[in-house]
Amino acid sequence: MKSAIPSRNVLKRMKPYSPGKPIWEVQRELGLDRVVKLASNENPLGPSxxxxxxxxxxxxxxxxxxxxxxxxxxxxxxxxxxxxxxxxxxxxxxxxxxxxxxxxxxxxxxxxxxxxxxxxxxxxxxxxxxxxxxxxxxxxxxxxxxxxxxxxxxxxxxxxxxxxxxxxxxxxxxxxxxxxxxxxxxxxxxxxxxxxxxxxxxxxxxxxxxxxxxxxxxxxxxxxxxxxxxxxxxxxxxxxxxxxxxxxxxxxxxxxxxxxxxxxxxxxxxxxDDHVRKSSLLVKEERLRLYQGFEELGLSYTSSMSNFILVELYENAEQHYVELMRKGVIVRYGAAWGLPQHVRISIGTPEENNILLQALRMILK
Structure with a gap:
């Protein structure tokens, strides 16, 4: 039986928060053994x-x-x-x-x-x-x-x-x-x-x-x-x-x-303090290395003071976001922020960032 209990009118104007896809979901959907998640600004070194x-x-x-x-x-x-x-x-x-x-x-x-x-x-x-x-x-x-x-x-x-x-x-x-x-x-x-x-x-x-x-x-x-x-x-x-x-x-x-x-x-x-220092240092060093990688690929990005980088993929951003996921790399598509030509990429470990850059090379080629 259909419920006749009305919800608050304000709910019609509200959009629930949409988190990035978890690793297990992408593995299950696409049949991938390994997935690199660079979508949720998490600490790639793990917990303290x-x-x-x-x-x-x-x-x-x-x-x-x-x-x-x-x-x-x-x-x-x-x-x-x-x-x-x-x-x-x-x-x-x-x-x-x-x-x-x-x-x-x-x-x-x-x-x-x-x-x-x-x-x-x-x-x-x-x-x-x-x-x-x-x-x-x-x-x-x-x-x-x-x-x-x-x-x-x-x-x-x-x-x-x-x-x-x-x-x-x-x-x-x-x-x-x-x-x-x-x-x-x-x-x-x-x-x-x-x-x-x-x-x-x-x-x-x-x-x-x-x-x-x-x-x-x-x-x-x-x-x-x-x-x-x-x-x-x-x-x-x-x-x-x-x-x-x-x-x-x-x-x-x-x-x-x-x-x-x-x-x-x-x-x-x-x-x-040791874990904080290592985590901060990793981000600062890998942030610069990703800048260099994006520049070599001809991609524009916004200089960041955080553990993620906003990267412009132009009119093909959504398509490239999907292609990256199919290659086992999860990033965050920017449409939810009104940035449909961008993706936000969290900074991972050196190995994870290498996988990202290699996937981008293959897609953009």
């Missing part, structure tokens, strides 16, 4: 070994509920960044923080400003709460158009998202530009600075945003353990803001939102 050991040690205790306040993990993060525990909230990945912020601060009819193209989940949380989404396009070379963003701010603006490095372009908003920008905003606009990819930045004029929280700006910094720490599979992230902002978000947080294994693994990973 210290995190894996922390999980092993806790396995016999998983019949207990996790710490609802994530006390130990918040204390470890606070020590790492010289913050107070009261300035930190731990969430089920960065995605949950985005939703919680909307639930805590958005009233129907409030406005959210988001850059475009950027991470689609910024719009998702706002739409869910009945906000009006104002998208401000990046410039032609995918830089933040600060004057246009400031011009879009109105008396209804409640939240403003910045992603630096930006996903999917890999471009950043410099520290100097960010300082000037924050000083130009009305004090009642809450800025969410997503610096999930900050560990891969090599530019000197850059800030992950935490300094602005310490200085008292109305800023929430979003960080994740899914990228440089290699813990994407257990979903844990955190936000940094003033204690009053954190308290407001905590009012809408589920009590046991981050599982015990994730908390233990994250606390171990954030102090595993």
């Amino acid at each position: 070994p210290k995190a894996v050991e922390a999980i092993r040690e806790l396995l016999s205790d998983i019949h207990r509920y996790p710490d609802a306040q994530a006390v130990d993990l918040r204390a470890t993060i606070a020590a790492k960044y010289e913050l107070l525990s009261e300035q930190i909230i731990v969430t089920n990945g960065g995605d949950e923080l985005i939703t919680l912020v909307s639930e805590a601060f958005i009233e129907t009819g409030d406005e959210i400003i988001v850059p475009g193209p950027s991470f689609s989940e910024y719009e998702f949380g706002g739409q869910l709460m009945g906000a009006v989404i104002r998208t401000v396009s990046l410039t032609e070379d995918y830089q933040y158009n600060v004057p246009a963003i400031l011009e879009a701010v109105s008396e209804r603006t409640k939240l403003l998202y910045l992603c630096s490095p930006n996903n999917p372009t890999g471009t950043i908003l410099s520290q100097s530009a960010l300082t000037e920008f924050l000083n130009s905003l009305p004090p009642n606009v809450l800025v969410i600075l997503d610096s999930a990819y900050s560990h891969f930045v090599t530019e000197d004029d850059y800030s992950d945003g935490i300094e602005f929280v310490k200085a008292g700006y109305p800023v929430i910094v979003l960080q994740t353990f899914s990228k440089v720490y290699g813990l994407a599979g257990i979903r844990v992230g955190f936000g940094v803001a003033s204690p009053s902002i954190i308290r407001a978000i905590l009012q809408v947080k589920e009590p046991f939102n981050v599982n015990a294994l994730a908390q233990a693994a994250a606390a171990a990973a954030i102090v595993d």
